[in-house]
Amino acid sequence: MLIDGGGLLLVRHGQSVSNAADVFTGWSDPPLSPLGVAQARQAGTLLRRLGLRPTSVHTSLLRRSIATAAILMAVLGCGQVPVYRSWRLNERHYGALTGRDKRAVAAEVDAATFRAWRRSYATGPPPISEPAAAAMYADPRYAGLSATVLPRAESLADVRARTVPYWSEVLRPLLLAGGTPLVVGHGNSLRALVMHLEGLSVAAVEQLDIPTAVPMLYHLDPRGRAVTGPQGRYLDPVGAAEPIRVGPGLPALSAADRCGAR
Numbered sequence: 001m002l003i004d005g006g007g008l009l010l011v012r013h014g015q016s017v018s019n020a021a022d023v024f025t026g027w028s029d030p031p032l033s034p035l036g037v038a039q040a041r042q043a044g045t046l047l048r049r050l051g052l053r054p055t056s057v058h059t060s061l062l063r064r065s066i067a068t069a070a071i072l073m074a075v076l077g078c079g080q081v082p083v084y085r086s087w088r089l090n091e092r093h094y095g096a097l098t099g100r101d102k103r104a105v106a107a108e109v110d111a112a113t114f115r116a117w118r119r120s121y122a123t124g125p126p127p128i129s130e131p132a133a134a135a136m137y138a139d140p141r142y143a144g145l146s147a148t149v150l151p152r153a154e155s156l157a158d159v160r161a162r163t164v165p166y167w168s169e170v171l172r173p174l175l176l177a178g179g180t181p182l183v184v185g186h187g188n189s190l191r192a193l194v195m196h197l198e199g200l201s202v203a204a205v206e207q208l209d210i211p212t213a214v215p216m217l218y219h220l221d222p223r224g225r226a227v228t229g230p231q232g233r234y235l236d237p238v239g240a241a242e243p244i245r246v247g248p249g250l251p252a253l254s255a256a257d258r259c260g261a262r
């Protein structure tokens with residue numbers, strides 16, 4: 001099956017070593033796990049089979065996003081396209097939970113608090129300490145940013161406030177110009193974007209989990225609103241429903257599956 005035209009492609013990075021270890025990750029910066037690398041390749045293979053060619057790539061400042069984008073684009077073999085990195089696409093800042101084992105945290109607090117920290121719209125986790133924040137933001141990648149945009153913890157509402165401008169000021173204009181921007185984001189930065197694009201209620205977004213490395217595609221309708229195609233939110237709905245996606249998934253590409261072949 002090939003999909004005509006382009007659109008906005010969103011994909012969560014492949015599994016990181018912290019995801020594999022069930023550790024709160026947020027703005028910490030672990031690499032992809034071997035499974036995450038395989039998932040990124042699989043996502044690239046799917047886009048290639050569907051004939052979808054990103055015209056620009058948008059990542060967070062975190063290497064699991066940057067590496068997933070690089071692997072995926074290498075599989076696509078579409079040559080060089082502009083690549084943009086933005087703190088606005090970073091994962092939700094998990095505050096004092098960053099680096100902590102999720103099961104250990106779950107054992108310390110009641111289930112409602114644990115769920116609120118992970119999935120609620122308005123409640124953020126407890127903030128990271130001042131020294132831990134200072135150490136995190138000493139990293140050169142954050143050097144050009146004002147202290148006012150560097151969080152110590154974020155709710156999903158906070159994440160929405162920083163991701164929606166990236167949609168309206170960067171992604172939407174690219175779509176209107178006929179481009180196919182690819183965003184490689186994170187579980188919660190993508191929940192926030194999907195909430196905005198689909199007009200989800202707070203109750204609906206609190207139920208939403210975004211799987212690793214399953215591409216989503218949105219088009220603009222004649223009124224300029226983001227809509228999904230007939231396949232729904234995910235280009236691989238079966239893969240999206242699997243608790244953990246494991247390769248090989250799709251068969252190897254043949255020479256006929258060259259970038260842009262119809």
Ligand SMILES: O=C(O)[C@H](O)COP(=O)(O)O
Binds near residue numbers: 023024026027094187
């Ligand atoms: O930052 C993290 O720990 C993950 O990217 C998302 O974790 P969550 O599913 O607990 O929000």
